[in-house]
Amino acid sequence: MAQHGIPATAGGTTRPDPTRPVSVVIVDDHAMFRTGVRAEIEGRVRVLGEAADVDEAVEAVQRLRPEVVLLDVHLPGGGGGEVMRRIASRVPETRFLALSVSDAAEDVIGTIRAGARGYVTKTITGPELVDAIGRVAEGDAVFSPRLAGFVLDAFAGSIAVAQVDEDLDRLSEREREVMRLIARGYAYKEVASELFISVKTVETHVSSVLRKLQLSSRHELTRWATDRRLL
Missing domain, CATH: 3.40.50.2300 (Response regulator)
Structure with a gap:
């Protein structure tokens, strides 16, 4: 450790x-x-x-x-x-x-x-x-x-803090949690188990995250989160 x-x-x-x-x-x-x-x-x-x-x-x-x-x-x-x-x-x-x-x-x-x-x-x-x-x-x-x-x-200055904050401000705390797990490669069922919510709720949060960040796929979300050192 x-x-x-x-x-x-x-x-x-x-x-x-x-x-x-x-x-x-x-x-x-x-x-x-x-x-x-x-x-x-x-x-x-x-x-x-x-x-x-x-x-x-x-x-x-x-x-x-x-x-x-x-x-x-x-x-x-x-x-x-x-x-x-x-x-x-x-x-x-x-x-x-x-x-x-x-x-x-x-x-x-x-x-x-x-x-x-x-x-x-x-x-x-x-x-x-x-x-x-x-x-x-x-x-x-x-x-x-x-x-x-x-x-x-x-x-x-190698992390654009103001921009990261502005992007994340669009997301609720729960959406941030879902975003991070999805970007790390978790399946919807695994996210649901980790956060004690339903798979349907996970799907709803993922759709909301993609819409708010103007992204079109999990792959883009992973790249977005990696670029901002959020994983």
């Missing part, structure tokens, strides 16, 4: 008391996942609380004022970006570390642009995650190695 928690850049301020465990709030809409993360990191960091959606996250961060928020990208109520936008002026000292199943370029870049100090995927190990939390608390920017490449490419 690739190593995670590699600092991409350094900066920020030193923690006021580096001898104390970092305080954390875990934000994810899956209770079982929150429980698993808590079991992996508790004792090495101070878990102050949890939240399952945008409103809960904003309330918890304002009330508990953690040093770091472990933030899922796709949340009910507007996503991780909405949490960061609403928190930025209210609790400016809190830093955000995205912890997501998605390794798609648009999610990584969009989340960093929204204010996250780092982005790691859910394949990360417990010790790696604790290390990443500590680095973010100290002001480092931390990314899984492959994801750091997306960010560097975006700043270098």
Whole structure:
């Protein structure tokens, strides 16, 4: 497995008391996942609380004022970006570390642009995650190695971020999920199983995606997604 928690850049301020465990709030809409993360990191960091959606996250961060928020990208109520936008002026000292199943370029870049100090995927190990939390608390920017490449490419101009955002804005979140799986070569039945929806619903979403992106086939969709590094 690739190593995670590699600092991409350094900066920020030193923690006021580096001898104390970092305080954390875990934000994810899956209770079982929150429980698993808590079991992996508790004792090495101070878990102050949890939240399952945008409103809960904003309330918890304002009330508990953690040093770091472990933030899922796709949340009910507007996503991780909405949490960061609403928190930025209210609790400016809190830093955000995205912890997501998605390794798609648009999610990584969009989340960093929204204010996250780092982005790691859910394949990360417990010790790696604790290390990443500590680095973010100290002001480092931390990314899984492959994801750091997306960010560097975006700043270098080799990923046309504005155009990717404009294209994706036409799609709903569910359409993006279907688009990515279809572009990766999944059959309709496999997409339906993966997303717990019917094959008919998959067909409807695919038709909508092709229409909105002005594409005519799955082959064109795969090429479109590959060119934009969305796979």
